[in-house]
Amino acid sequence: MRILVTGGAGFIGSHLVDKLMENEKNEVIVADNYFTGSKDNLKKWIGHPRFELIRHDVTEPLLIEVDQIYHLACPASPIFYKYNPVKTIKTNVIGTLNMLGLAKRVGARILLTSTSEVYGDPLIHPQPETYWGNVNPIGVRSCYDEGKRVAETLMFDYHRQHGIQIRIARIFNTYGPRMNIDDGRVVSNFIAQALRGEPLTVQKPGTQTRSFCYVSDMVDGLIRLMEGENTGPVNIGNPGEFTMLELAETVKELINPEIEIKMVENTPDDPRQRKPDISKAKELLGWEPKVKLRDGLPLMEEDFRSRLGVPKRN
Ligand SMILES: NC(=O)c1ccc[n+]([C@@H]2O[C@H](COP(=O)([O-])OP(=O)(O)OC[C@H]3O[C@@H](n4cnc5c(N)ncnc54)[C@H](O)[C@@H]3O)[C@@H](O)[C@H]2O)c1
Ligand SMILES: O=C(O)[C@H]1O[C@H](OP(=O)(O)OP(=O)(O)OC[C@H]2O[C@@H](n3ccc(=O)[nH]c3=O)[C@H](O)[C@@H]2O)[C@H](O)[C@@H](O)[C@@H]1O
Numbered sequence: 001m002r003i004l005v006t007g008g009a010g011f012i013g014s015h016l017v018d019k020l021m022e023n024e025k026n027e028v029i030v031a032d033n034y035f036t037g038s039k040d041n042l043k044k045w046i047g048h049p050r051f052e053l054i055r056h057d058v059t060e061p062l063l064i065e066v067d068q069i070y071h072l073a074c075p076a077s078p079i080f081y082k083y084n085p086v087k088t089i090k091t092n093v094i095g096t097l098n099m100l101g102l103a104k105r106v107g108a109r110i111l112l113t114s115t116s117e118v119y120g121d122p123l124i125h126p127q128p129e130t131y132w133g134n135v136n137p138i139g140v141r142s143c144y145d146e147g148k149r150v151a152e153t154l155m156f157d158y159h160r161q162h163g164i165q166i167r168i169a170r171i172f173n174t175y176g177p178r179m180n181i182d183d184g185r186v187v188s189n190f191i192a193q194a195l196r197g198e199p200l201t202v203q204k205p206g207t208q209t210r211s212f213c214y215v216s217d218m219v220d221g222l223i224r225l226m227e228g229e230n231t232g233p234v235n236i237g238n239p240g241e242f243t244m245l246e247l248a249e250t251v252k253e254l255i256n257p258e259i260e261i262k263m264v265e266n267t268p269d270d271p272r273q274r275k276p277d278i279s280k281a282k283e284l285l286g287w288e289p290k291v292k293l294r295d296g297l298p299l300m301e302e303d304f305r306s307r308l309g310v311p312k313r314n
Contacts, residue, residue, distance in 0.1 A: 002065065004108075007072030008097060009037030011179050012113070012135050012171075015215045016222060020095065021045060025261035029064065036075045041178050048237035053154065053178055058095035061088075061243075062102055068226060069110040071099045076115075078141065078267065085143035091148030093154070100127075100158045103165075111167035111226045114233060116274055120168060126241075126275040129233050131239035133180050139269045152233065159231065167225050172237025172276045177183040177214030177303030187212060190248060194255040194308045199262035203270065206245040206263060206290045211275045214291035224285040229290055237276035238289040247293075252255060 003020055005014045008030030014037070020026050045051040056062055058073045074091050075081045081088045096112065103110040119127045120135030134146050158164040168208060175187040182192070190200050196199045213236070221236035242250070248261045281287045305312060 001025060001067050002029065003062065003068045004029045004066040005070045005072065006031045006095070007037065008032055009034060009053070009076060010072065011037075011041075011173060011176070012218060013037065013043035013072045014178055014182050014227075015041060016219050017045065018071070019219050019223060020032075021048070021051065024050075026050065028037065028052070029054065029066065029212050031058065031062060032073065033057040036077065036180060037081050047181055057154060061098050062178060064209045064218070066102075066103070067105055069099055069103055069108050070113070070222065070226065071096065071110055072113045074144075075139050077180070077184045077313065078144070079142040082140055085140070087254075088143040092144070092151045093270050096151040096154050100154060100164060104158065104162050104178065108248070109165040109167065109226065110155070111169060111222065112151055113170050113222070114148045114152050114170045114277065115145070116147050116170055116172040116235070117271070118152065119143065119271075119274070120145060121269065122273065125273055126239065126277040127235070129235055129280055133276045136269050139151065140216055140267070141269050153238065166229060166231050167223055168232035168234070169225050170235045170276075171218065172213055172214045172235065172274065174215055174218045174237075175209045176300055178197040179300070181304065181307060185292040186210070186244060186247065187297075187300065190251040190269055191255065191297070191304050192308065194251050194259050195301070195304055195308055197256070197259065199247045200251060201262055202244050202248050202265045203266040204263055205244050206248075208270060209243050209273045209275065210247075211238055211241045212247075212293050212296070213289055214296035217289035217291055221281060221287045224287050228285055230284045234281050235276040235278055236287070237278065238293075239275055239278055240293055241275040250293065251297065254294070255301055
């Protein structure tokens with residue numbers, strides 16, 4: 001099986017590559033423009049005979065021969081996707097069109113990593129896949145959430161019109177080792193702040209919720225979806241729901257009980273609550289997450305300590 005992973009130098013993509021490379025029958029090709037990803041995440045595979053890394057921007061066509069495409073390329077942290085919103089929407093729309101064109105030409109199966117942000121600021125809780133969402137089409141997050149919604153539309157239109165085999169995963173907040181230290185997402189921010197001895201910045205009001213999935217569970221869910229018979233969309237995430245204040249308290253307790261928690265201004269259109277209904281993933285993929293937040297945070301702490309050079313105190 002020859003497998004293309006777009007965005008494979010990023011956080012989730014590099015863990016997915018590790019898992020796919022475990023199977024000796026797989027050849028893995030990564031295409032990435034290194035906007036938020038890094039070759040460092042893939043260093044153990046560079047030079048491996050079953051692995052290839054291409055510097056490529058998915059907004060340009062890619063002509064290669066593959067059997068499967070995991071299409072992850074897209075900046076995921078709000079600070080990065082808002083940095084150049086026109087580029088973000090081009091990545092979601094033109095990038096997905098290009099990858100669907102590739103899938104059509106070579107007859108490959110393609111999986112899109114969509115997002116829980118397609119539900120916007122949800123009015124239904126928890127969110128099932130049947131919920132159409134509550135999204136601002138002209139806001140500062142729209143390049144990402146509307147971009148992913150168009151990407152999902154393109155996937156289904158190619159499927160209906162050209163018979164392409166598609167899979168859509170709606171990923172909910174995922175965390176783990178290899179996240180960018182200054183990525184700006186909440187779990188990486190809090191862990192880096194706790195280790196640097198800086199206050200944990202809880203954006204107001206602090207009662208907004210998220211549900212955090214450990215990256216190994218995520219990768220397992222994505223592979224099951226790709227290998228299974230269902231197009232999706234399927235929610236993949238951990239239903240354990242926490243307010244941002246609860247998350248800050250947990251990080252404080254586990255990593256640095258002396259640290260201060262500081263309330264700071266939030267950004268526009270921040271969803272107030274988010275929790276996946278994972279009945280479909282359980283039923284169709286036989287999947288559910290195994291790693292609890294309290295078990296996953298220390299694994300991420302260990303990785304951040306070694307990258308920041310902050311040894312554990314005894
Ligand atoms: N991590 C999460 O919580 C989460 C949640 C929902 C959805 N997702 C989706 O999962 C995917 C991976 O997210 P992540 O957390 O690993 O993010 P990440 O930023 O670490 O990885 C994204 C990768 O895509 C690459 N990339 C960006 N634009 C590109 C382009 N135009 N051409 C080629 N490569 C490009 C980046 O360099 C990076 O390596 C994204 O599609 C994201 O939208 C992630
Ligand atoms: O799971 C998803 O579908 C989406 O979730 C995230 O978007 P978001 O939930 O806004 O992620 P964060 O930036 O980590 O913010 C989560 C919450 O933490 C808060 N926050 C963030 C950073 C911080 O320092 N402090 C803080 O309280 C934010 O206000 C927000 O309420 C990801 O960044 C998207 O890539 C992904 O598609």
